[in-house]
Amino acid sequence: xxxxxxxxxTSLDGFIARPDHGIDELFGWFDAGDVxxxxxxxxxxxxxxxxxxxxxxxxxxxxxALVVGRELFDLTDGWGGKHxxxxxxxxxxxxxxxxxxxxxxxxxxxxxxGVLEAVAAAQEIAxxxxxGVAAGTIASQVHAAGxxxxxxxxxxxxxxxxxxxxxxxxxxxxxxxGDPTSVVPSRGVTHLSFPVPR
Amino acid sequence: xxxxxxxxxTSLDGFIARPDHGIDELFGWFDAGDVxxxxxxxxxxxxxxxxxxxxxxxxxxxxxALVVGRELFDLTDGWGGKHxxxxxxxxxxxxxxxxxxxxxxxxxxxxxxGVLEAVAAAQEIAxxxxxGVAAGTIASQVHAAGxxxxxxxxxxxxxxxxxxxxxxxxxxxxxxxGDPTSVVPSRGVTHLSFPVPR
Numbered sequence: 001x002x003x004x005x006x007x008x009x010t011s012l013d014g015f016i017a018r019p020d021h022g023i024d025e026l027f028g029w030f031d032a033g034d035v036x037x038x039x040x041x042x043x044x045x046x047x048x049x050x051x052x053x054x055x056x057x058x059x060x061x062x063x064x065a066l067v068v069g070r071e072l073f074d075l076t077d078g079w080g081g082k083h084x085x086x087x088x089x090x091x092x093x094x095x096x097x098x099x100x101x102x103x104x105x106x107x108x109x110x111x112x113x114g115v116l117e118a119v120a121a122a123q124e125i126a127x128x129x130x131x132g133v134a135a136g137t138i139a140s141q142v143h144a145a146g147x148x149x150x151x152x153x154x155x156x157x158x159x160x161x162x163x164x165x166x167x168x169x170x171x172x173x174x175x176x177x178g179d180p181t182s183v184v185p186s187r188g189v190t191h192l193s194f195p196v197p198r
Numbered sequence: 199x200x201x202x203x204x205x206x207x208t209s210l211d212g213f214i215a216r217p218d219h220g221i222d223e224l225f226g227w228f229d230a231g232d233v234x235x236x237x238x239x240x241x242x243x244x245x246x247x248x249x250x251x252x253x254x255x256x257x258x259x260x261x262x263a264l265v266v267g268r269e270l271f272d273l274t275d276g277w278g279g280k281h282x283x284x285x286x287x288x289x290x291x292x293x294x295x296x297x298x299x300x301x302x303x304x305x306x307x308x309x310x311x312g313v314l315e316a317v318a319a320a321q322e323i324a325x326x327x328x329x330g331v332a333a334g335t336i337a338s339q340v341h342a343a344g345x346x347x348x349x350x351x352x353x354x355x356x357x358x359x360x361x362x363x364x365x366x367x368x369x370x371x372x373x374x375x376g377d378p379t380s381v382v383p384s385r386g387v388t389h390l391s392f393p394v395p396r
Contacts, residue, residue, distance in 0.1 A: 014211025157375035159365040177355035
């Protein structure tokens with residue numbers, strides 16, 4: 001079975017967005033270089049540095065499926081049914097999904113049960129490949145359930161002071177990690193990957 | 199004139215301590231290796247990895263003076279008059295200091311004025327060497343005053359979820375930094391140094 005890995009761009013104080021969901025201070029690295037990386041779906045291409053492009057393409061290549069939460073799904077209208085990372089995505093939600101352009105997409109699986117079931121569904125799709133989980137409540141729930149294998153941090157050199165945390169109270173307390181297995185400095189970001197101790 | 203540099207050990211969510219001031223999750227790297235590093239004053243020696251020892255000794259050697267806040271001063275009783283880093287230290291406080299073992303130490307300068315005056319006093323002592331400022335309110339005030347040249351982060355792989363922040367609201371909003379000029383992975387910590395854009 002493949003690994004379950006959380007991944008997010010964060011500030012030096014661990015925020016993935018401002019309180020109002022703004023990400024201007026954090027996402028400069030997606031436009032910091034000359035390597036054009038096309039996205040699936042409607043998202044325009046990234047322009048990454050060589051270091052970030054190599055990191056990003058390896059991450060994308062490793063993925064077999066994603067588990068996503070309702071908040072990001074609603075903010076993006078379900079990515080119109082095509083996730084930018086080009087893999088099937090399992091939406092964990094307790095409310096019915098209506099009126100979304102994503103409904104009917106072969107890439108979308110809607111799960112109304114718990115996080116265990118959502119991860120299991122994603123793992124079945126992913127096979128030996130990685131299941132990626134988004135920051136915020138999903139990553140925290142997956143960690144609390146003991147299912148998280150690693151945490152990727154695209155660390156941006158800014159202290160925001162306030163915002164939406166990578167790991168919330170739903171993680172059930174501190175989240176201790178191992179030393180990074182990978183440290184990739186780039187322009188506007190340092191890519192770090194931390195194992196979850198078992 | 200020497201640079202003014204903030205330095206602190208932080209979690210991945212930017213906390214320098216738990217809400218109760220506890221630092222157990224953060225300070226393991228001071229005891230993670232075989233290199234014995236003696237401290238000035240009463241603090242027992244550190245046992246650092248080779249990487250952390252090289253980093254730490256270079257930091258200590260660069261220092262000419264420190265600016266410290268009242269909270270840490272009171273927690274340590276003014277380090278008994280000898281700061282562990284072995285340099286003179288300027289205490290910025292608005293309340294009188296009484297009954298401290300540190301009073302009368304030739305290393306201690308007590309300033310009752312603002313942060314500008316405290317940094318100026320420390321710079322006069324430090325000459326061309328670095329003035330170090332502690333995390334929390336002091337680093338934030340120094341940044342808000344436009345006096346901070348760099349921010350060192352000894353990044354420990356744990357999300358605490360809550361705690362005492364490196365930069366507080368006194369920083370006056372987000373603190374954007376440049377890409378790290380130094381990235382030193384070690385055991386239990388990654389040492390990062392970020393310039394403050396001017």
